[in-house]
Amino acid sequence: MEEATTPIEPSDAPAAEAAEASPHAAHHHGPPTSFIRKYIFSVDHKVIGIQYLLLAIFAAFLGMFMSVLMRLNLTWPGRKWSLLGTIFPLGAPDGLMTPEFYLSLVTMHGTMMVFFVLTTAPQGGFGNYFLPIQVGAEDMAFPTLNMLSFWVTLVGLMVLVSAIFVEGSTILGNTDFVNNYLGGGGTGTIGPIGGWTGYPPLSALGKIAGPGQGAGATLWIISIAIFCVGSLLGALNFITTLLNMRTRGMSLMRMPLTCWSWFTTAILALLAFPVLLAAGVLLLLDRHAGTSFFLPAGMVLADNVLPNKGGSPILWQHLFWFFGHPEVYIAILPGMGATSHILSTFARKPVFGYRAMVFAMFAIGLLGFFVWGHHMFISGMDPRTSIAFSVLTLSIGVPSAIKTFNWLGTLWGAKIRFAVPMMFAIGFVSLFVAGGITGVVLGQTSLDLFLHDGYFVLAHFHLVMGVAAIFGMFAGVYFWFPKMFGRMMSERLGQLHFWPTFIGVYGIFVPMHIMGIVGMPRRYSSFAEYDFLRPVDSLVLLVTVAAIVTAAAQFIFLFNFFWSIFKGKKASGNPWEATTLEWVTPTTPPPHDNFAGHLPVVYRGPYEFAVPGAPEDYLLQTTPDAAAGNLAVAEQGATHGAQESSGNGHNGRH
Amino acid sequence: MGRALGVLIWLLTIGSVWLFVNGRWWLPEYISEHGPAYDRQFLITIIVVGISFTAAQVGLGWAVWRYGSSGNRQERAVYSHGNNRLEIIWTGVTALIFIVLGLMGQRVWAQLHLNEAPAGATKVHVVAQQFQWNFHYPGKDGAFGRTDPKLVKDSELNFVGLDEADANAKDDQVVTTLAVPVGRPIELTLQSKDVTHDIFVPELRYKQDVVPGLAIKMHFNLTKEGRFELACAELCGQLHYKMKSYMIALPANVYDELLALPQAQFQARITQLIKEYPIGIKQGTQTATASQ
Numbered sequence: 001m002e003e004a005t006t007p008i009e010p011s012d013a014p015a016a017e018a019a020e021a022s023p024h025a026a027h028h029h030g031p032p033t034s035f036i037r038k039y040i041f042s043v044d045h046k047v048i049g050i051q052y053l054l055l056a057i058f059a060a061f062l063g064m065f066m067s068v069l070m071r072l073n074l075t076w077p078g079r080k081w082s083l084l085g086t087i088f089p090l091g092a093p094d095g096l097m098t099p100e101f102y103l104s105l106v107t108m109h110g111t112m113m114v115f116f117v118l119t120t121a122p123q124g125g126f127g128n129y130f131l132p133i134q135v136g137a138e139d140m141a142f143p144t145l146n147m148l149s150f151w152v153t154l155v156g157l158m159v160l161v162s163a164i165f166v167e168g169s170t171i172l173g174n175t176d177f178v179n180n181y182l183g184g185g186g187t188g189t190i191g192p193i194g195g196w197t198g199y200p201p202l203s204a205l206g207k208i209a210g211p212g213q214g215a216g217a218t219l220w221i222i223s224i225a226i227f228c229v230g231s232l233l234g235a236l237n238f239i240t241t242l243l244n245m246r247t248r249g250m251s252l253m254r255m256p257l258t259c260w261s262w263f264t265t266a267i268l269a270l271l272a273f274p275v276l277l278a279a280g281v282l283l284l285l286d287r288h289a290g291t292s293f294f295l296p297a298g299m300v301l302a303d304n305v306l307p308n309k310g311g312s313p314i315l316w317q318h319l320f321w322f323f324g325h326p327e328v329y330i331a332i333l334p335g336m337g338a339t340s341h342i343l344s345t346f347a348r349k350p351v352f353g354y355r356a357m358v359f360a361m362f363a364i365g366l367l368g369f370f371v372w373g374h375h376m377f378i379s380g381m382d383p384r385t386s387i388a389f390s391v392l393t394l395s396i397g398v399p400s401a402i403k404t405f406n407w408l409g410t411l412w413g414a415k416i417r418f419a420v421p422m423m424f425a426i427g428f429v430s431l432f433v434a435g436g437i438t439g440v441v442l443g444q445t446s447l448d449l450f451l452h453d454g455y456f457v458l459a460h461f462h463l464v465m466g467v468a469a470i471f472g473m474f475a476g477v478y479f480w481f482p483k484m485f486g487r488m489m490s491e492r493l494g495q496l497h498f499w500p501t502f503i504g505v506y507g508i509f510v511p512m513h514i515m516g517i518v519g520m521p522r523r524y525s526s527f528a529e530y531d532f533l534r535p536v537d538s539l540v541l542l543v544t545v546a547a548i549v550t551a552a553a554q555f556i557f558l559f560n561f562f563w564s565i566f567k568g569k570k571a572s573g574n575p576w577e578a579t580t581l582e583w584v585t586p587t588t589p590p591p592h593d594n595f596a597g598h599l600p601v602v603y604r605g606p607y608e609f610a611v612p613g614a615p616e617d618y619l620l621q622t623t624p625d626a627a628a629g630n631l632a633v634a635e636q637g638a639t640h641g642a643q644e645s646s647g648n649g650h651n652g653r654h
Numbered sequence: 655m656g657r658a659l660g661v662l663i664w665l666l667t668i669g670s671v672w673l674f675v676n677g678r679w680w681l682p683e684y685i686s687e688h689g690p691a692y693d694r695q696f697l698i699t700i701i702v703v704g705i706s707f708t709a710a711q712v713g714l715g716w717a718v719w720r721y722g723s724s725g726n727r728q729e730r731a732v733y734s735h736g737n738n739r740l741e742i743i744w745t746g747v748t749a750l751i752f753i754v755l756g757l758m759g760q761r762v763w764a765q766l767h768l769n770e771a772p773a774g775a776t777k778v779h780v781v782a783q784q785f786q787w788n789f790h791y792p793g794k795d796g797a798f799g800r801t802d803p804k805l806v807k808d809s810e811l812n813f814v815g816l817d818e819a820d821a822n823a824k825d826d827q828v829v830t831t832l833a834v835p836v837g838r839p840i841e842l843t844l845q846s847k848d849v850t851h852d853i854f855v856p857e858l859r860y861k862q863d864v865v866p867g868l869a870i871k872m873h874f875n876l877t878k879e880g881r882f883e884l885a886c887a888e889l890c891g892q893l894h895y896k897m898k899s900y901m902i903a904l905p906a907n908v909y910d911e912l913l914a915l916p917q918a919q920f921q922a923r924i925t926q927l928i929k930e931y932p933i934g935i936k937q938g939t940q941t942a943t944a945s946q
Contacts, residue, residue, distance in 0.1 A: 296867020444759025
C-alpha cells in the first residue's frame with residue numbers, strides 16, 4: 001500500500017486549509033460539544049445532511065401549499081377564499097386571486113420545488129449523510145466547504161422567501177431600498193410572474209413588464225445565483241470524497257448504486273450550475289446595469305422604443321436549458337440510486353445487471369448534456385438543429401429502459417419484504433415508467449408542434465422529475481431514518497401515507513396528459529376564456545380533488561417524521577438486514593467519525609443477498625470470506641490502486 | 655400487502671389507459687394539410703408508448719404479486735446478478751423502436767420547417783404585444799407598407815408602427831383577428847413588440863414562438879373553413895391567459911374580396927364574419943388538397 005496516495009493527507013488535498021481545520025482536529029479532539037458547533041454550524045456531514053433534509057421538507061410543504069392554491073383558482077374561478085384574502089389582501093383582494101398572484105404562485109412553486117426540494121434532499125440530504133459512510137470515510141473531503149454549501153443554500157432560500165414579503169406587502173415593497181436597488185415591489189404578488197424558467201424579455205425588463213417583475217424578479221435571480229454557488233461547493237465535495245476517500249477494498253465497482261448516482265449527479269451539477277450562474281449574472285446586468293445580453297433592438301413598451309440593442313432572448317434559453325436539462329437528471333438520478341439500493345435490499349436479491357446500471361446512469365448523465373434543445377424546438381432556433389436534438393433525446397430512452405428492465409429483473413424471483421421504503425421504491429419504478437415514457441412523444445419535433453408548453457409537458461415532467469423523484473426521497477427517508485435518528489418510523493402511518501399518495505399522484509398527473517391532448521396551455525390563470533378547453537372541465541375538477549387528497553396525506557408523513565424522531569420504536573443497527581457500510585457503524589446513529597476510528601474493510605460487492613451457502617440471506621460488505629473467494633476479492637481489489645489506501649490512515653487498523 | 659399493491663398497479667394502469675382510449679378526449683379535429691400526418695404519427699407513438707407502459711406496469715405488478723416473501727426466514731431469493739444476453743436483446747429492441755419513432759417523428763417537422771413557403775403564398779404579418787394580437791395585411795397591392803417601432807402609437811391604434819407616408823402602406827389593413835384563405839399556402843411572419851409570445855391554434859397543429867428581435871416565418875395550408883380560437887402559448891405576463899384572438903379560415907374568393915377592402919370596411923367585414931362563422935369547423939367544407 002502506498003502512503004503517497006493516501007487521499008486526505010493535508011499535503012495532498014487541494015483545499016488543504018479548509019480540510020485541515022476540521023476533520024483532523026475534530027477526530028483528534030473528539031466531536032464538538034457546544035450546541036452551535038454540533039447542530040447549527042456543524043461540519044459533520046451527517047448533521048449537514050439532516051439540515052438539508054429539513055430545508056427540503058420546509059420548501060416542499062411551502063411549494064405544495066402553493067400548488068393547492070393554484071388548483072383552487074383553476075377549478076373554482078371567481079370563488080372567494082376569505083382566509084387567503086386576509087393573508088394576501090393585495091394578491092387576493094376579498095379572497096379572489098388576481099392573475100398575477102396566480103402566476104407568482106406558478107413561479108415560486110416551480111423554483112421552490114426544482115431548486116430547494118429536488119436538488120437539495122436527494123443529493124445534499126441523503127448524499128451528504130450516506131455517501132461518506134457508504135464508501136467507508138470519516139467525513140466529507142472538505143467538511144468546512146460542506147457546511148458552507150448548506151448555509152449558502154439556506155441564504156438562497158431566505159432570499160427567495162423574502163420575495164414573498166417584498167412583493168406581497170406594500171410597506172416592505174415601497175421602501176427606498178427596494179425601489180432604488182431591487183426594482184420596486186409591493187405589487188401584490190408573492191414573487192415574479194415569469195415562471196421558474198424566467199425567460200427574458202419578460203424577466204429582464206423590470207417592473208414595466210408586469211407586477212412582480214421588479215423586486216420579485218431581482219430577488220428570484222439573486223436567490224438562484226446563490227443557490228448555484230451552494231450546489232457547486234457541494235458537488236466538489238462529493239466528487240473528491242468519492243474518488244479519494246473510499247476505504248480499503250471499496251473499489252469503484254463495489255460501491256452501492258446510491259454512491260454512483262450521487263457521483264454522477266455531482267458531476268452534472270459541477271458542469272451545469274456554473275452556466276446558470278453566469279446566465280443569472282447576465283440577466284441581473286440586463287436589469288440593473290443597462291446591458292443587452294438578452295434584449296434585442298426595436299422593443300416597444302407603452303409606445304416607447306427601448307434603447308437596447310444586439311441581445312437575444314433565445315440566448316437565455318440556451319444557457320438556461322444547458323443547465324435545465326441536466327438539472328432534470330440531478331433531480332432524478334439520486335432517486336434511481338436509492339430505488340436500486342432499496343429494491344435489492346427488500347427483494348433480498350442482488351441488483352440485476354449492476355454494471356449495466358452504472359453505465360446506464362452515466363449514459364443518462366452524459367446524454368443529458370446534449371439534449372437541452374428539445375425544450376426549444378419552437379423557440380425560433382434553427383429547425384435543423386432541432387432534428388439533431390430530437391434524435392439524441394429519443395436515445396436517452398435506451399439507458400432509461402435498461403434501468404427499468406433491470407429493476408424488474410431485480411424483482412423477478414425475489415422474496416419481497418413489503419416495508420414502507422419498498423412500497424415507495426416500487427412506486428418510484430411505476431411512476432418513472434409512467435412519466436418517462438411520454439418523453440418519447442414529446443421528444444419528437446413534429447409532435448412537439450402541438451404539445452409544447454401544454455399540459456402534456458406538465459404531466460410528463462411532474463411525473464418523472466417531480467413525483468418519481470419525491471417517491472425516491474420518501475423511500476430514502478423511510479429506509480435511512482432508523483440510521484439517522486436511531487428510531488423506526490411508524491410502519492402503520494407509513495402505509496397510510498403511501499396508499500393515498502400513490503393513487504393520488506396518478507389521479508393528478510395522468511389526466512393532465514389528456515388536457516394536453518385537448519390543447520390546454522400551461523401557465524394560464526384561468527381556462528374560462530377558451531371554448532376548446534370545455535371538454536376537460538370534469539378532469540380539471542378530478543385533478544384538484546386528487547391534489548387535495550394527496551396534499552393532505554403528506555401531513556401523515558410530516559407527523560410520522562417528527563413524532564418518530566422522539567417517540568419511534570428504538571432501531572437496531574441494521575433493521576432491514578441490509579449489506580452496505582451504513583449498517584455496520586458501531587453505534588446508531590453513527591458516531592461523529594462514523595466508524596469510531598476503525599475504518600471498515602470491504603470484501604465484496606454491495607448487494608450480496610441470497611448467496612448460496614451463506615448462513616443468512618445477506619452478506620455484509622465487511623464480512624470476510626474464509627474460503628477461496630476471499631483471495632479472489634483481495635486480488636481484485638489490488639488491481640484498483642487508489643482504493644487500496646486505508647482511508648486516512650490514523651486510528652485505523654492499518 | 656404485495657398482492658394488494660400488484661392489483662393497485664394494474665388498476666392504475668387500466669385507469670390510465672382508459673383515459674386515452676375511451677374516445678371522449680382526443681386532439682381537436684385538424685384543419686391543416688399536415689394535420690393527418692401529425693395525427694397519424696401521434697397515434698402510432700401513443701400506441702407504442704401505451705404498449706410499453708402497459709407491459710412494464712403489468713410486469714411490475716406481476717413481480718410484486720408473485721414474489722412476496724412468505725415470512726419464512728429460511729427462504730432464499732434466486733441468486734443472480736443479471737443476464738447479459740437478455741440485457742443486450744432488450745436494449746437493442748428498445749433502441750430500434752425509439753430510433754425509428756424518432757426518425758419518423760421528424761417528417762411533419764421537416765415538411766413545415768425545412769422548406770420555404772411556395773412563391774405566391776398569402777402573406778400576413780403577425781405583431782404580438784402584451785395581451786393583444788395584431789395582424790397586418792398587405793391590402794390589394796399585395797405589398798406591405800413600411801413599419802418602424804418609432805411610429806408605434808397604441809393610443810392612435812397604430813399598433814404595428816405603420817408608416818402612413820409609405821405608398822405601399824396606403825391600402826394595408828391592421829386588425830386583431832387573423833383571416834386566411836383555405837386551399838392556398840399561407841405564410842405568417844411573426845414579430846413581437848415586447849416579450850416572447852407564442853401563436854397557437856389547436857386545430858392547426860402548430861405552435862411557434864413569437865420572439866422580439868426576430869421575424870420568424872411559418873407556413874402551412876388549410877383544408878377546412880371555420881373560425882378557430884387563437885391563443886398565446888408562451889407566458890407573456892399578467893393577462894397571458896386572455897391574450898386571445900381568432901383565426902378565420904375563409905374560401906379563397908371571400909378572402910380576396912376581404913383583402914380588397916380599405917381598413918374601416920375591412921374591420922367591419924371581419925366583425926361580420928365572426929358572427930357568420932360560429933367557433934369550429936364549418937360543416938361540409940373541405941378541399942381535398944391545397945393548390946397553389
